[in-house]
Each structure stands twice: as structure tokens, then as C-alpha cells.
Amino acid sequence: MKLVKDIELGDPSSNKQNFIGLKLNLLCCRYWLLDLWDCHDMVFPFWRLYWNKNAGGELIHQNKVYTMTPNCLYIIPPFTSFSSHYTKNHRYNDGIHVSGKHLTNDYIEKEYEDNHLIHFFVHFNLGVPFDNVYPGVFKIELTDYLEDRLHYLIERLKIENKDFKLTFNLKLHAFIKESLTNIGPELWKVINMDERVLKVIRYIEINIEQKLSNPKMAEIANMAPNSFARLFKEEMNITIQNFIQNRKMAKACDIFEQTNDSIEEVSFKLGFSDRYHFSRVFKSVIGLTPATYRSGRYT
Incomplete structure (x- = not known):
């Protein structure tokens, strides 16, 4: 068998195509029971994706309050200054105060919905220049596809929270990328x-x-x-x-x-x-x- 090297990438077409290099780097992905989420004026150099299974979470950016609902994801680009609250247990007006624990199959979620925030979050980077987009809080409605992927992720996180298999990584990548496609074009001016x-x-x-x-x-x-x-x-x-x-x-x-x-x-x-x-x-x-x-x- 002869290895062909002459044709560029094995592509028979002479029509040049330009792709955008996206380097998704996962930092953490967790599913938690939060009883306290008083975080003020946070600014981090990575993307954050939030979803709450129940009501009670709030995000605040530039004096605008985002009341978090279970049918929406919330995406926050790097270097966005924002605050968060769990309204049923709001104690502090400054500083970073978080209390919670990893949610596993040992917990019956319905028993905690009244007094805890059931909270899924991912931290990630996209690489240059996409980690330098304009700040904000982006609300994304859950589609059937996203809901299906999300259900898989949280069920796996309740079983395994450290050593993730390839399938989990691929589905998490797909979930994040599909979520990002739902953000409006004004965010991606850095492409040009x-x-x-x-x-x-x-x-x-x-x-x-x-x-x-x-x-x-x-x-x-x-x-x-x-x-x-x-x-x-x-x-x-x-x-x-x-x-x-x-x-x-x-x-x-x-x-x-x-x-x-x-x-x-x-x-x-x-x-x-x-x-x-x-x-x-x-x-x-x-x-x-x-x-x-x-x-x-x-x-």
C-alpha cells in the first residue's frame, strides 16, 4: 500500500476552505446541591455555563437581575463582572460565600428542592481570540437536543465526578458547542x-x-x-x-x-x-x- 502525501490533506478539490480554530479546554464540570451562593463582583478568565434544576438562583450584571429558570442555560464570557444569589438563603452583600456538596445518587433530589439550589456548572476556555469577547450574561433556552445532553451529563456526574470516560468528554464538548451556537452574532465580532x-x-x-x-x-x-x-x-x-x-x-x-x-x-x-x-x-x-x-x- 502506497502512502499518498502529494495531495493536500487527501482533498481532491483545489477550492481552498477556511476554518476557525477553536480550542475548547475543559476546566471543571460539577453537579451540586447549594445552600448558599452569595458571590459578589466575580470576574474570572474563563467561560461559565450554569443551569439550575429548580428556581431560586439569580445572576446580576451591570445592575440587571437575571432570574434563573430551569428551562434556560446561562453563559457568562471571561472577564465579565457579575454576582449571584440563592434567594432562599441570601445572607451576604459582599464577598464570596458558597456552601454546598456534590450531588450523587445517594440523594433523592426532590427532598432537597425546597431548601437547596440544584446547580450544574461548567468552566471552560475557547482559546485566542475567543476568550476575549464582550462581557455579558447570555440566556439560552433549552432545546430538546440540549435537554437530552444535559440529562445524560448530570446523571453521569451523579455516578462519576473525577475520572471521565471518552463518551462523557465528547458529549460535554458537544453540549457546550451547541449551547454557544445559540448566542447572537454580536458576541463573535472578534472573528473579523x-x-x-x-x-x-x-x-x-x-x-x-x-x-x-x-x-x-x-x-x-x-x-x-x-x-x-x-x-x-x-x-x-x-x-x-x-x-x-x-x-x-x-x-x-x-x-x-x-x-x-x-x-x-x-x-x-x-x-x-x-x-x-x-x-x-x-x-x-x-x-x-x-x-x-x-x-x-x-x-
């Missing part, structure tokens, strides 16, 4: 981003541990610093330095999730001179101290 800005964003991702100056970024884009700064702000709706700061904090969160590195080690990895400066920036961007974030006391 100026190539010079995209080139700089890719450079930032690869060199996130370095000190990244405006002149250096402008040089990569082959533009004058002031002109590039204006272009970047127009394209991304954020200044270049605030974007770099956000991406460094996103990388810090990823390191905290994936390793046991100390706060000092993470701060030096990301080009900070000391942990105190790093901690101040982390708190200003994420809304939590690095130590609180590492503890995982949020959902």
Missing part, C-alpha cells in the same frame, strides 16, 4: 479582527511570562505605538496593557488550577518582581486574592 491585532494577541499568549511593552507590541504589528494603541482599543474594546494584564491573570489562574506552584513561583513566572505586586493585580482583575482563588471557594 484586524490581522495586526490578532498577530499581537498570539505573540502575547506565547510570551505571557515576559514584560510586554506598548512599543514592543507596536513593533510586532509594524505600526507606530500610538496608532497601534488606538487600533487595539477599537478592535478589542480594552487598552493593550489592560488586555496584557488580564491575560497574565488568566495564565495565573490556569497555573493555580493545574499545578501546586506557590504564589511566589507564579508571580515570578509571569514577570512580576514580587508576590505583593502580583497579588494586588490579581485581586484587581479577578476580584479575589490568589490564596482565596486557590482554595476553590466559589462556583
Whole structure:
């Protein structure tokens, strides 16, 4: 048998096709009984997908209250500032206060619906540039397809909460991607981003541990610093330095999730001179101290 290498990808057509590279990275997926969900001014560098089986959950973004219902999913892009409540047990008006436990088949869900929020959530990233879309809270009505996938996921999570099989991973990927297709086109303006800005964003991702100056970024884009700064702000709706700061904090969160590195080690990895400066920036961007974030006391 002869291995054919000459025809591009084995495609007999000369018609070039352009696909969008989407890198879905799952961070966590859980099914919980919550009795407390008082979280205020949270800002995280990853996507969040929420669904509650029963009433009582609220999300607040820019003074707008989203009353969560069982027939809808709620999707929150990275770097969106929002708050959450479980209305039947709302105690705190600031800070992050969460109390709950993993829901398994040992629990009869109906017995907990009156005094607990039955809560499914997923945290994930999509990769550059799709983790830098405009902030907001997006309400998605459950279709029959999504409801079927959701039922499978929560039933599996009640059995296995750690070592997921391939089928679960594939169905979770399909569930997230199908959910995202229901968000309006205004969210995805980054697809048509100026190539010079995209080139700089890719450079930032690869060199996130370095000190990244405006002149250096402008040089990569082959533009004058002031002109590039204006272009970047127009394209991304954020200044270049605030974007770099956000991406460094996103990388810090990823390191905290994936390793046991100390706060000092993470701060030096990301080009900070000391942990105190790093901690101040982390708190200003994420809304939590690095130590609180590492503890995982949020959902």
C-alpha cells in the first residue's frame, strides 16, 4: 500500500476552505446541591455555563437581575463582572460565600428542592481570540437536543465526578458547542479582527511570562505605538496593557488550577518582581486574592 502525501490533506478539490480554530479546554464540570451562593463582583478568565434544576438562583450584571429558570442555560464570557444569589438563603452583600456538596445518587433530589439550589456548572476556555469577547450574561433556552445532553451529563456526574470516560468528554464538548451556537452574532465580532491585532494577541499568549511593552507590541504589528494603541482599543474594546494584564491573570489562574506552584513561583513566572505586586493585580482583575482563588471557594 502506497502512502499518498502529494495531495493536500487527501482533498481532491483545489477550492481552498477556511476554518476557525477553536480550542475548547475543559476546566471543571460539577453537579451540586447549594445552600448558599452569595458571590459578589466575580470576574474570572474563563467561560461559565450554569443551569439550575429548580428556581431560586439569580445572576446580576451591570445592575440587571437575571432570574434563573430551569428551562434556560446561562453563559457568562471571561472577564465579565457579575454576582449571584440563592434567594432562599441570601445572607451576604459582599464577598464570596458558597456552601454546598456534590450531588450523587445517594440523594433523592426532590427532598432537597425546597431548601437547596440544584446547580450544574461548567468552566471552560475557547482559546485566542475567543476568550476575549464582550462581557455579558447570555440566556439560552433549552432545546430538546440540549435537554437530552444535559440529562445524560448530570446523571453521569451523579455516578462519576473525577475520572471521565471518552463518551462523557465528547458529549460535554458537544453540549457546550451547541449551547454557544445559540448566542447572537454580536458576541463573535472578534472573528473579523484586524490581522495586526490578532498577530499581537498570539505573540502575547506565547510570551505571557515576559514584560510586554506598548512599543514592543507596536513593533510586532509594524505600526507606530500610538496608532497601534488606538487600533487595539477599537478592535478589542480594552487598552493593550489592560488586555496584557488580564491575560497574565488568566495564565495565573490556569497555573493555580493545574499545578501546586506557590504564589511566589507564579508571580515570578509571569514577570512580576514580587508576590505583593502580583497579588494586588490579581485581586484587581479577578476580584479575589490568589490564596482565596486557590482554595476553590466559589462556583
